[in-house]
Amino acid sequence: GAGVSQTPSNKVTEKGKYVELRCDPISGHTALYWYRQSLGQGPEFLIYFQGTGAADDSGLPNDRFFAVRPEGSVSTLKIQRTERGDSAVYLCASSSTVGGPQETQYFGPGTRLLVL
Amino acid sequence: AQSVAQPEDQVNVAEGNPLTVKCTYSVSGNPYLFWYVQYPNRGLQFLLKYITGDNLVKGSYGFEAEFNKSQTSFHLKKPSALVSDSALYFCAVSGDNYGQNFVFGPGTRLSVLP
Numbered sequence: 001g002a003g004v005s006q007t008p009s010n011k012v013t014e015k016g017k018y019v020e021l022r023c024d025p026i027s028g029h030t031a032l033y034w035y036r037q038s039l040g041q042g043p044e045f046l047i048y049f050q051g052t053g054a055a056d057d058s059g060l061p062n063d064r065f066f067a068v069r070p071e072g073s074v075s076t077l078k079i080q081r082t083e084r085g086d087s088a089v090y091l092c093a094s095s096s097t098v099g100g101p102q103e104t105q106y107f108g109p110g111t112r113l114l115v116l
Numbered sequence: 117a118q119s120v121a122q123p124e125d126q127v128n129v130a131e132g133n134p135l136t137v138k139c140t141y142s143v144s145g146n147p148y149l150f151w152y153v154q155y156p157n158r159g160l161q162f163l164l165k166y167i168t169g170d171n172l173v174k175g176s177y178g179f180e181a182e183f184n185k186s187q188t189s190f191h192l193k194k195p196s197a198l199v200s201d202s203a204l205y206f207c208a209v210s211g212d213n214y215g216q217n218f219v220f221g222p223g224t225r226l227s228v229l230p
Contacts, residue, residue, distance in 0.1 A: 004159070033217060042120075042206050042220030043160070056217065091159060101210040102148040102167045105218060107160040 002026075004108035006092050012114045013082055021077040021111045025094030032075050033093040033105060034067055043091055049075060082115045089113070118143040120209050120221035128227045129197050137192040137224045139207030149190040150208040150218065151181055160206065166190060177201070197228045 005024045013019050025032050030051055035043035045059040049069045057067075064082075069075040079086055089112050093105035119142045129135045141147055148167055152160040164175025166183045174180045181192045190207060204225050208218040 031216065035220075040222075042208075042222050043218075045217035045219070048216050050216075059217065093160075101212060101216045102165070104150070104162050104165060106162065107152070109157075109159040 004092055004094055004106055006090075006108040006111050008111060009109065010112045010114075012116065014116050015082060015084060017082050017115075019079050019082055019113065021079075021090050021113070023075045023077070023092030023108060025073065025075070025092070026106055029094035029096055029106075030072065031095045031103070031105075032069060033095075034075070034077050035091040035093065037089045037091055037110070039088075046077070079113075082113075084115050087113055087115045118209050118211055118219045120207050120219055122205075122207055122221035122224045124224050125222075126225045126227065128229060131199050131228050131230050132196050135194050135197040135201070135226065135228070137205050137207075137226060139190045139192065139221060140188050141190060141207070141209045142188065143209050143211040145211050148210045149181075149183060150210075151175065151179070151190075151192050152206045152208065154204040154206065154223075156203075163192070197226075199228045199230050202226055202228045 007022045032049040034046040037043045047067050048056040052072045064080045067077045089110040091110045093107045095103040095105045121140045150165045151163040154160050163179050164173050166173045171183045179194050183190050204223050206223050207221040210218050
């Protein structure tokens with residue numbers, strides 16, 4: 001597709017359950033980012049992939065959060081033992097990385113996660 | 117560490133009037149500055165960025181922003197506001213001395229009144 005896509009658009013789960021959120025980046029973009037946006041706040045960085053490897057996972061809040069990108073395209077953000085505080089919009093972005101941090105990141109529509 | 121401030125939670129402007137949404141930043145080394153807009157239930161849309169060169173940057177939908185190094189600011193402007201410009205605006209910064217991720221400000225809600 002032309003842009004970044006994310007599925008599902010909404011996810012409701014119960015406390016303690018496991019969830020997976022999927023991101024499909026713009027074709028040809030080698031860099032992929034996950035951010036989390038809580039209500040009334042700006043997005044906060046979680047993890048950045050360059051190709052298949054996680055180049056920077058310093059934003060992951062704890063070991064319940066994990067992300068993979070096995071073939072260098074689609075990425076999955078995995079959250080174990082969900083807590084109510086995990087409720088937020090999870091945003092995915094991709095960019096062409098030739099130029100580094102000055103590259104524009106293009107965002108998907110987000111997955112709205114609600115943990116009951 | 118890098119940081120971004122957007123001092124106004126809300127900006128109200130009448131349609132047809134000029135608008136300014138303020139952003140100040142803190143980063144060591146050269147900053148890369150971005151503006152994004154977010155409409156309800158939609159992702160962030162890129163408006164413009166400053167990397168180097170001319171301090172006045174022009175972007176999508178008639179928006180522009182001026183980089184001011186001495187004031188560490190990157191205010192977003194538009195000469196004539198439209199009702200359809202009403203949305204949430206985010207300023208973001210990245211830099212060579214940090215990781216590749218953006219640091220976002222808290223956002224400013226712009227309301228353009230008819």
